[in-house]
């Protein structure tokens with residue numbers, strides 16, 4: 001089955017009791033048992049819920065994986081992956097990460113004796129020098145947030161296999177429509193479902209997908225034991241959102257390209273980060289591992305101080321100033337004060353997260369209106 005058909009049908013069956021074509025919202029916490037321990041596979045809703053399980057099957061299909069688990073947030077999903085580790089274990093990850101991931105690694109798990117190396121992964125060979133006998137996990141985000149670096153997933157997978165590491169890829173920015181890390185050799189794919197998968201800025205959710213039975217068993221144990229599981233209503237909203245994922249992504253990519261091209265030579269723009277440009281440092285890898293380049297764009301405003309950057313960020317009428325991304329509506333974000341506020345100034349500036357950087361999540365509105373909005377503010 002091809003992607004759009006899977007988005008609409010995979011994992012879903014008409015409800016056996018009524019024929020309802022949409023998966024019902026099984027709003028229940030528990031299930032009646034015939035005799036103690038004898039039930040239809042459902043005992044308690046933290047462990048299993050039919051609405052959530054339908055979504056998990058759908059997500060597994062979209063990522064060409066065998067198993068999926070849904071979490072109550074993207075952070076809940078990342079938390080479960082790190083809980084596969086033990087004190088003394090080491091993780092190698094990128095130096096341009098979602099701010100919340102950086103915060104969880106440094107402010108929560110570092111206290112549990114897990115060591116994190118935040119390194120430049122633009123050349124995957126750079127990873128090798130940080131590997132030692134304690135290294136267990138390679139955590140890769142690509143494209144990165146917010147500077148849109150592209151990390152070579154297949155090259156990372158080769159290094160992970162050779163050194164017996166788990167390779168987990170945060171695929172939030174690309175969505176399964178643009179990129180399937182398991183096909184490139186990753187062991188685990190993570191999504192903030194909140195973003196493109198949900199797509200309508202109305203749900204917070206996370207997911208993990210894997211084809212490895214042992215990893216799935218271990219993650220499912222953590223999922224049920226630690227309990228960051230989403231409710232059935234949110235699962236329903238995401239199932240509904242995914243039915244148009246391929247249509248939305250097509251438009252995100254189309255609009256993203258038009259907006260990037262408009263901004264590229266704009267006199268007010270000092271720098272633009274978008275992997276679709278041939279002069280993007282890893283454009284060739286983007287072309288190799290992604291089907292298109294998406295609607296996430298970051299820009300550095302020329303000669304703007306923080307005040308001027310704030311004024312510009314607050315002046316749009318179609319773009320809304322807000323955290324998050326991947327919804328139908330276009331958003332603009334100031335990473336330094338919003339999504340990446342928890343990263344120390346020195347560290348963020350080293351990777352280009354400067355005061356005059358803005359991140360755009362280009363939505364699926366009519367692109368002429370988006371460009372008019374940019375023109376009205378930037379001139």
Ligand SMILES: *Cc1c(COP(=O)(O)O)cnc(C)c1O
Nearest residue numbers: 073074075098145172192194205
């Ligand atoms: C938003 C985001 C997360 C965290 O997901 P939540 O659903 O907000 O918990 C992780 N990684 C990336 C790349 C994100 O954009």
